Amino acid sequence: MRPIGFSTGAIAYADFNRALELLRGEAVTCVELSALRFREAQPLLKSIRDLDLSRYSYVSFHAPSSFDSEQERALVNELREYLPPAWPVILHPDTIHDPSLWRPFRSQVAIENMDQRKLGGRTVEELSAVFERLPDASFCFDVGHARQCDTSMTEAYRMLKAFQRRLIQVHVSEVNSSSQHDPVSYAAQISFREVSGLIPTIVPLIVESRVDSTEIGREIRRVYEALPEPVAARASALPHACQPSA
Secondary structure, eight states: OOOEEEEHHHHSTTOHHHHHHHHTTSSOOEEEEEOOSHHHHHHHHHHGGGOOOTTOSEEEEEOOSOOOHHHHHHHHHHHHHHSOTTSOEEEOGGGOSOHHHHGGGGGGEEEEOOOTTSSSSSSHHHHHHHHHHSTTOEEEEEHHHHHHHOTTOHHHHHHHHHHGGGEEEEEEOEEOTTSOEEOOOHHHHHHHHHHHTTSOTTSOEEEOOOOOGGGHHHHHHHHHHHSOOOHHHHHHTSOGGGSOOO
């Protein structure tokens, strides 16, 4: 099965410790530590050394969604001091004021495609301009953002084809008309399945749906239904004797 986990901000607003506690009993192997507001970043980063994250095979850090140029330099310095180099930094393209500060992170920085509120980062062309400034950066594909911007999923298809070699993480939720992250509906599942085959099975799925603790397991099942493994990938995991005949 695809590796899956949650963003801490989706299940416990601005409280990563509470989110990690809620995830303790769930069947997740990945987690995104979220600091979407600038004031949350430093406390989270300073706490990393004391967190027990041994159960997770994949951990990422979501940088704040808004900060000025002075805060940008401070954030970069804190990331260098506290963040393990193996953890991706999920970055919104409109927060980048000075690309030279981010280039040394190389592929550790993962640029996320944006929702319809933003003026950039929503299409292949707009993302390509960002990758020109950060040529070694990775890509975090937000399938909900892509669907909100283009319900035909054409742009989602183009993004995955253009940036698949950069793809390091997928954000999953339903993004409503107000750009809020809702649980995945049946209609969203149908849309997401159209591009599921372009997402390598080893790429972690990070759920951003805003759900309470009783809905975590159910939302994981919805996400798996929305982004199933390709048939060929499932077959290759079977014992040889169980492989389908040609």
